[in-house]
Amino acid sequence: xxxxxxxxxxxxxxxxxYKSVKVYDNVAVVQDYRWLWGVVSLDGAEIVPFGRxxxxxxxxxxxxxxxxxxxxxxxxxxxxxGVINVQGEEVLPVEYDNIWNFLGKNRQSTTVEKxxxxxxxxxxxxxxxxxxxxxxxxxxxxxxxxxxxxEEEHYETFSGSYAQEYxxxxxxxxxDAFGGEADAYWxxx
Numbered sequence: 001x002x003x004x005x006x007x008x009x010x011x012x013x014x015x016x017x018y019k020s021v022k023v024y025d026n027v028a029v030v031q032d033y034r035w036l037w038g039v040v041s042l043d044g045a046e047i048v049p050f051g052r053x054x055x056x057x058x059x060x061x062x063x064x065x066x067x068x069x070x071x072x073x074x075x076x077x078x079x080x081x082g083v084i085n086v087q088g089e090e091v092l093p094v095e096y097d098n099i100w101n102f103l104g105k106n107r108q109s110t111t112v113e114k115x116x117x118x119x120x121x122x123x124x125x126x127x128x129x130x131x132x133x134x135x136x137x138x139x140x141x142x143x144x145x146x147x148x149x150x151e152e153e154h155y156e157t158f159s160g161s162y163a164q165e166y167x168x169x170x171x172x173x174x175x176d177a178f179g180g181e182a183d184a185y186w187x188x189x
Contacts, residue, residue: 014040014042017032018033019031019033024060027041028040028041029064032050037055048088054069060102060104060105062085063083063091063127064085065083065103066090067079067081068080068081080095081112083099091127092126098112099111099112099113099121108122109121161174163183
């Protein structure tokens with residue numbers, strides 16, 4: 001209980017110093033009043049200098065997506081992506097056209113895109129503290145990895161839904177984009 005109180009006090013101190021504070025274990029992704037993003041320890045020690053990246057996502061599995069800086073809307077839209085660890089080290093260089101969101105998705109991998117090619121990156125390859133699990137979750141079932149599983153799409157779980165029947169979205173896409181809620185398709189603006 002005392003440790004929880006200390007962590008709450010540290011978080012409250014960070015909230016006084018920064019415009020935005022999101023705490024993940026022992027680090028916080030913060031935005032200062034100049035609109036610059038950084039990562040600090042709960043004691044306030046700077047881990048990722050403010051302004052190094054144009055945007056920093058939250059940490060999941062000890063990893064966070066980062067986007068390169070851009071001054072104009074067009075530059076930000078076309079900015080490259082990478083991944084950092086909680087020590088602030090780039091474990092995936094900022095050279096990708098897109099890195100799919102993995103924050104809060106309980107995933108072991110994510111999709112990266114570069115030059116029109118998509119591939120998978122496994123978190124255990126980027127963070128050695130993670131346990132390697134030779135399986136992935138699809139359609140609420142665990143399947144062992146196969147060499148050609150990346151090309152395979154399924155159309156079973158959400159059969160009959162508008163998102164699948166009329167829009168042609170695969171089960172994997174519905175799980176990834178809508179968290180398994182096929183009806184969430186209607187909420188797209």
